[in-house]
Amino acid sequence: MPISRLLIAVTALTIFASGAADAAAPSDPLRSPGWESIVETFFPQSEILFDDRVEVVMPTRVEDAHDVPMAVKLSAELGHVREIVVIAENNPIQQVARLYPHRPLKAIGLKIRLESTTPVRAAALTDDGVWHVGSTAAEVLTPGGCSVPDNRVADEVSDRLGEIAFKTFDRDDGSARLKFRIIHPMQTGFAVSEDGEYIPAYFLEQMRIGDGDGPVVDIESRAAMAPDPIVTIDVPELGQTIRIQARDSQGLEFETKDADEPSM
């Protein structure tokens, strides 16, 4: 029997084994046994709605668990969104990012780490206090995105640490997209190096995006983001002067060198 089929079988067991759910929360469409504890951790005493208007897009079959692309689409029908949290349920670091938008966010692009086969959730908190949850299930063929060292990340911290690159795009739907990358190893603290020592956790924990008109979005990031995070955000409008600031877990601060949009 090919391994891929075995893994699918195991996946099915993991994800569908338990249907038990907290009576207070609606039952998880993915029927994940971990959902109840996600509710306790992230949404205690909150109203939860599984909602198609929050969509999680990512590959369902993952071979490179250190660097998994994902996107979150937020329908305008949700109305004002105060907060968005992205969760990889079976990760040792479940929270990937928490975003506080200052302008309506239509879409988010991230690259994340996945430890093993898992539901991935995005939840948007609206003004009425309801968490709108979108989910998808990712089958991870090569577990260890958080706990196996990534050879592509050098042992020594790069002399490009904190380097910020960004570009803006006009989208067909009239919105503006910002894509940025910050060079950072995003070490989880769970990976063991070749000499048997844990590689200490070291990651970006705060990103603040703004333009000439003020703040756009604040992001609380965690090491469940892939190394050298690339983030995209779609908002109705972006001004000419993009400003990106970040702070890491050792307190180092980084920001775009000057305020002008690079001419492309």
Add this chain to the structure above:
Amino acid sequence: MRAFSFLGLVTALVLTVFAAGELRAQGMGGGDPGRRGYTYGLSPEEIAPGVYVFWGAQEPMTPENGANIVNTGFIVGDESVLAIDTGPTRLYGEEMLATIAKVTDKPVRMAVVTHHHFDHAFGMSVFKKANIPTMMHFGARPLLLRDGSGVLQFMEILVGANWVSRIEVDRPTRVTNRVETFDLGNRKVVVTPFENGHTPGDLVIYDEKTKTLFAGDLAFVGRTPTIPHADIPTWLDQIDIIEAMPWDRLVPGHGPLVTDRAQLTPMADYLRYLDDYVKRAVANGETLADSLDPPPPERFRDLAEIGVEYQRALLKLFRDVERQELDTTVR
């Protein structure tokens, strides 16, 4: 800084070895022998006088096929034999040599290994042990040595430990970066190097007598090309060069015999599509997740392994192109 390396992927695979071990412990398989036990049942086809091919399966690597997804072969002259590629495992290399000996009593003077990918190169230690020189492109050797042990673990996950046992990833006895001619006795065979297309170093082997070209993985026919070490624009140029060579028949690294140059069009079409699609997506600011979402176009869906290989290719290419683009915005 973070140039994509296959090794990174392979490291991630290490843990899966343990997962696979667990599955086996549960009696769910994972190291099953093929129908004939741990033998490939290699049987050469004589496609032209003195030119033999061992055809591989157009399948994924499985415990049933022991990773025999590759075409290898040999050419017999009046005095000696030239082997082309060495197969994916030590078992394959041993079987290949034994089978050649049943066809001819002429000595194998050399094995030319078309590039460093495991399915072509991992039987190499068998030839060396039999005192048969092995030759690769100059650019292939470092990759073989760098990625070899990681790829072994990847293979073990997919085909099981028994097939993979006793493989020794070893350097070839010589390397080349120029055209070389070998006289097998009343039979001239020309080896031509290609750089930085499909991989940093590929070799193709041409038998003048029967106008047969062994093109290695510069040619995929009916199977999705794999691109972990490819530069697509250069590879496309090299496909043009291959098409212009004077062969009557071509043995691709994967897929059936080519007698019509039009059989190479779909792979070139696919590579051109991938390159265009990714460059356009990055230029438009698409996210990688969104770019993976649509399936490949209808015309590529009959290629073997398209589902898995298309996604692998997009992931690699998109990251490369996006990284280059973002690098240009750093001030």
